[in-house]
Amino acid sequence: METIARLRLDTFELTLRDIRDVGAEQLHALSVSVGWSHREGDWQTLLDLGGGVAAVDEIERVVGTVMWLRYGADFAMICMLITLPRLQEQGAGRWLMERAHELNGAAAFGLTATRAARRLYRSMGYGYEQKILQCQGQIAPGNRPSCKVEGLVRPVRFDDYESLVRLDHAANGYDRSAVFRRLAPESKGHALVRNDQIVAFALCRRFGRGHVIGPVVAATEDDAIAVSLPHVEAHAGSFLRADTPASNIAFTNFLVASGMQIHDTVTSMGLKRAPFKPVNPEGPRRIALASQALG
Helix, strand or coil: CCEEEEEEECCEEEEEEEHHHCCHHHHHHHHHHCCCCCCHHHHHHHHHHCEEEEEECCCCCEEEEEEEEECCCCEEEEEEEEECHHHHCCCHHHHHHHHHHHHHCCCEEEEEECCCCHHHHHHCCCEEEEEEEEEEEEECCCCCCCCCCCCEEEECCHHHHHHHHHHHHHHHCCCCHHHHHHHHHHEEEEEEEECCEEEEEEEEEEECCEEEEEEEEECCHHHHHHHHHHHHHHCECCEEEEEEECCCHHHHHHHHHCCCEEEEEEEEEEECCCCCCCCCCCCCEEEECCCCCCC
């Protein structure tokens, strides 16, 4: 395997490899060791979509990772920055982030920061902070919050995906068509149709401990609730997750009323410009992330 860089930290000598040379099994073992819920399949999705590097020790154990996904020529989404606890205080995270910046050459970067890593990212110039709520839990059986919107909520069809990509682009400012091509075969979706146009949608797929609702794109929280409600109803009694900006108060209340709890908070951050900015402030916006890694 090609060596990209080397670093000695105290008694550890780390070698940087292309992350695709490592494989999902070892990456999954690393994320489990730090308490992350990603399955091997979740890692494989990211490996299919992006690039990255893995730090290995003298006996080829994976002790750190960082990945990136390119959304157009001038923006990269950084994700999956993981280091073993014994290396976190020795600068391994900063070293991996510096390599990610060098190997990308993008004009701007975005990421979703855990509370533990936020100080590191701030020290590297990241700002434009937006609080994200990680909501998850067993969906309670029984009645759901009432939801009345104008239009028809129906399952997403194959020929809808170009419309979904356009809505997502308008909501986030980036072309994520590659993400949709990868997620479509393993996702179920619902769309809100108004005046013969799709104005909101929500996808749902297996992820982590159960399923995740995301991305959800809509101009209003009521529309977002309408397209998310069928997924909540379909997973009554099962584990479900959604990651939503804290500014979405009505949507968060809907998730909590359905049985989810606010499990954790993370922070969406950007370097050089704000990431995931709607093209039109009055138009569609991201109500729920595809995942913390994908944005």
